[in-house]
Structures are given as structure tokens and as C-alpha cells.
Amino acid sequence: MAKIITKELIAPAVYEMVVDAPLVAHKCQPGQFVIVRTDEFSERVPLTIADFNRGTGCITLIIQAVGNTTRHLCESFNVGDDILDVVGPLGRPSEMGKFGTVVVVGGGIGVAPVYPIARAYHELGNKVISIIGARDKDLIIWQEKMAVISDEVIITTDNGSAGRKGFVTDPLREMLEAGEKIDLVLAIGPVIMMKNVAAVTKPFGVKTTASLNTIMVDGTGMCGGCRVMVGGENKFACVDGPEFDAHQVDFANLVMRQQMYKNQESLEYSCGGHCKCVEE
């Protein structure tokens, strides 16, 4: 049982929940995730840990109400209610170190999992440039939190309602073309966005990491539902990832696999197909 301490609507259909999960908060590292089960009829849904506080024993989850279970969690659960199961931390923590200049790219609610990783980069003395993108200004989340831990924040929206009009890949490409020294790029967001980021950085040989949000059941390596081709090898996102070398990931296969239950459910984490970045 994990009690909901706070719940806030931070963008259309996007909720921020602080949840009492001391065993997770005690151990989790940036880049890891939890699996949540709302009640006995629920799916097991992977959600990234967007923030954590070892002192209070709480973790922060950002939930987009797109699938059956996330909708149920967002619509029927309120402050003081217990989420039946929160298990974690799962997955390998992000690789940490002093790399130099790091560009972090967050698309839609992908900003949430980016945040703790970017904060850790920042604390280790890296220069952090954050690119945050969304379809519309209303869908930009955590801009202020990102500003605190970034040396520079660039906003892009598809419709130009905030920041510059265009996609997250536009400023990234410009930086690379201008010869700016970038040591690492981290991209988290819709699969197509991560694919496009990887395509932009590849010709420049800049190390690029993507955190994959695949279909999962157990999250501990047991089912293989999260398998993804990386460098020609099958990897399990739950135990080998969720972060992988974005230049090695077979994104086309990942996009296809995300359609497995299209008829039965919407997929967690993704922009639900509404995001215009798909068209790029």
C-alpha cells in the first residue's frame, strides 16, 4: 500500500502525485522506475520515478491519463487513498559522471523522468542544457524545476504557443551544426521523438542515450514483453535498461511493438499518438 500525499493536475490529463513509498525512496536512483497496481483488477503499469525524498520516504510520479489503469488512477484516486502496490526501484540507474556538456531532451511528460537525471548531472558539475518540447504551451511541465538545475532551458512547441515554434530536434541540430561541444545527449519522450533525436546526433558522433518506455508486466526480467533490439541483440528494457545507446536501438521495431494492444488499451507514457512530433 502506498498512500497518496499530494495530487495536482499540472497539464491537461497529466497529474503529479507524491506517494508514500519508503522502501522505494530509500534506494532509488535517477533513471529507475516503479511498477504500480491500483487495485486487484489493475494492470501492472511502469511509471518512472520523477523525484524522490529519502527524508520523507516519498516518491513523485507524473501520470498521464491515457490507458485504462492510468485513467483510473488519475480519476478515482485522491489524496489519502492507498495505491495497492508500488514496487521498485526497478531498472538500472542512469550512468553518472562528469561528462562536460550534457543536453537533456524531454518531450511531453518525458520531462518528468529527465528531471532527476538532469539534476544529478548538474550536481556532478556538468553543464546542463535542457530542451523541453510539447505540442502546446499547456503541455509543458516542470519548466521552473528544470530551470533550477539547468544552465540553459530551451522550450519548443509545435504550434509556437510557447518558446520557439518547432520540434526539440531543431535547437539540438543547430547547436551541433554550430560546432558546439556536446558530450552527451539524453532523450526521453515519445518513441518517435527519441528516434529523431538519435538521427540528429548520429552524424556528429555524439553519445546519445534514450530511456525506453516499453510494454511490461513484471518489470523484473521474467516476461520478456519489454524486449527491444539494441545493436542487433535482444535486450530487456526492465533489467538491461531502461536506458540504452539511442544509436543502437531499433526504434521502428519499438514503435511497432507499442501497437500490440492498440485495440485493447492506450499505451502508458506515450503522447497517445496526438503529438505532432510523429509527423517529423
Place this chain on the structure above:
Amino acid sequence: MRGGMRNPMPEQPANVRNKNFEEVALGYTKEMAVDEAQRCLNCPKPRCVGSCPVNIEIPKFIHEVAQENFAEAYKILKRKSALPAVCGRVCPQENQCEGKCILGIKGEPVAIGRLERFVADYAREHGYDNEAEAPAERKDKKVAIVGSGPSGLTCAGDLAKMGYDVTMYEALHAAGGVLMYGIPQFRLPKEIVQHEISGLKKLGVNIVVNAVIGRTFTIKELMEEEGFSAVYVGTGAGLPHFMHIDGENLNGVYSANEFLTRVNLMKAYQFPNVATPVYVGKSAAIVGAGNVAMDAARTAKRLGAEHVYIVYRRSEEEMPARKEEIGHAKEEGIELRLLNNPTAIIGNEKGWVSGLQCVKMELGEADASGRRSPVAIAGSEYVLDVDMVVMAIGQGPNPLIKDTTPDLEVNKRGNIVADEFGATSIPGVFAGGDIVTGAATVISAMGAGKKAAAAIDEYLQGK
């Protein structure tokens, strides 16, 4: 009696049961059980006992059944087995106790498994199972059990009976391991598994679900920070194998683990009344021929697949599944495609399975295992028309504990190295079941848990 034949097990008719998830075998009536028990010769040197991995006093319990002393029979079972209702259903008795029964030489062996099941079910139905036993003297030492499958449950039960303070950690949201996620409802009802586990709780075992050892706590943290004097690792064979052929990442391809976990643990057969979906094709190919493959095939059939094929590269004789399960599968309409080896999974333009390319095989010379090894027949490739493929070719050890416990010795395959009593390379850390042996049976994992419990007791007494 009956010309040396055993009492047959009442079952749901095949063409009824292959459309529902109710239990296939209905269990003996009291009259059948007593009659069957009377067949036992009560051998002075019973061969059955020695071939039971947990050494149940088989003639003794059967003698009590014959006398209609069912409560006494139950007590005898429980002395050695924490999970009689489970073992009576899923043990491969034909290779163990029943395989050694003297009656089997001329006729059929005593139906020991069916009697075990009867006694456990009768006790549960009459409410005298799980009665609190006289508590052993409490010992002031804590033992952690990692994994709540058959091995962990047995080890936990034995240690609790000895008076230890036992905590069992489970990564999933329900205790039981493979008994919950792997073996289907129609072969092992989950309510029965949970009932047996509730017996352990009454013994004082503290069960912590949603705790992934290696992540939530490491083994080292359990011993150094959480105050456990010993740890038993029974994490099973949880990592699914794939064939590494083209097309395995197409939609419509499952590992048996994922398919069965969705249906059993997550109850996807009740979708949309539960939220977890499962995909089932019109025609399904199950690759492999073990018990897991039979379970996957029979599950796919129940979920509405019109054709379900078992695709196996050897012949029926070499199929590793229990004969009984193969028989059940055939009765339910599962089609065997033997001496067929998959070479690729074919997909359509949308990324879904549209066929399984196979090559026909013939049996050649005997290999190291003594089985005639299959050899591909040149030019015999064809495409089996399926829109679903389940890979049921075995499981390996989950790497989580190995990766987070640097001093723990593992072999090339990643299995933990342990001696016959479960001791590993780290003092105080014991291991047993599939994580040590590779994928095997419920009862052999229980046997390992039992031996390790005794070894842990000895280790802690010596400290």
C-alpha cells in the same frame, strides 16, 4: 482389485473443459479414495518413500486413508510437505513415488498423487487443515527467504516450525512464484495455492510482497542492515529463453512466461473485467514440448484459438512434458507438429505474425543425452499458417541477484553454485531450486528448500 488397475480420475469432458478455466481433474470421491488406498500393499521396505524428494511417509498416509482416518493422513503428509494440495496436482508422480510402486510392475501403481490431493482437499474442505501446531520454542534469529515459489515456501515453513523468525520476500504482488504466474488455473487453482500459503502465515512466516531483492534490498543489506542471520535464495528460473530466429520481436510473439503470467497472475482471461489484456490468435504455434508448452497450448485453446499446434523438433517419445499433460492436451484438440523445427517467424507489413517457417526433421544418431538427435531434411521448409507464436523452450536464471551480489559464485549459465545442502560461496547465504539446478520440477525445488532449511538450522546452531 480391478485387475490391477487404479481408480480413474474424474475429469471434465475434454470438449467442455477446453473452453473454460475450471479445474480439469475433479478429484476422487471419498469412496474412490478409500478403495484406491486399499490397493496399497504397505510394503515393509517401501520404494516410493525414497523416490519422493521430500520423503513423505507414503504407505503410512495411505494406510490412514484406507481406514478413513483422513485427518491423521493429513498430519502425516504435512510432516514432510508444506504444500500437499499443490504436489498432489502437479508432481510428476510417474517418475517418482508411483514410478517405484511395486504394483506398477504387473498393473498400475497406486494413485499416490491423487490420494495426496484427496487428503489435502478433504482437509481444506472440512476446515481442519492449517490448524495451529504447537509452536516450537522461539529462536532469536531471523532468516530471510528470497522468492516465494515452491522452494522458498518449503524452506520458510520448515524454518518457522523450528522456531525461527522467518520473512519471505516476493517481487510480484502475490506470493507463490511459478504456482501463481506459471501453472494455469485449470491445473492448479490459485485459491488453493493461496490457501496453502495462508497455512505458512499461521506458522508465523512474515510475507513481504512487492520487494525485489537486488533492488529494494541487496542480500548484503538484508544481512548487514536488516538483521538477518541467514538468507535462502529460491528465485527460480525466471528469465525466458528465445530461439534467436528472425521475427521473434513481431507482434503476436510471446514468451510462455509472458503469456501465462498475463493469463494466470493478471487473470487476463477475464478481460475486460480485469485491465490486463492478452492477445490470442486464430491459430497459435507453441514452440517446445515441456509442461510449460502444454500449459501455454491449452491456455491458448481456452482463450479461443481455433488451431493450436505444438511445434517440436524431436518426436513424441522425447517430449519432456508429463504423459498425462500430453494426453490432456491431445484430448482438448491440441495438434502436435512433431519433428518440425522453427527457422523463422514470418510477419505481415504491419508487424504482426503471419506464419511460422519450419523445417522438417528426422531422427539421426543418439546424442550425448542418449536421445536420437533431430536432423533437418533438406528442402523440407514450409510455412505453418499461424498468427500467434509462443516460445516455450525453457527459462534461465534471473540475473538480478547475481549482478547485485558480487561475492556470490555462479556457473557459466548464471545459476548459483551451491552444495547439496544449499550452501553457497557466501557464509550464511543458501540457495536451492531452479536458481541452482536450472528449470526443473516443483517437488525437486521443494526438496532443495527442505534440505536447506536443515542446513540453515545447523549453520545457525553453530554460530
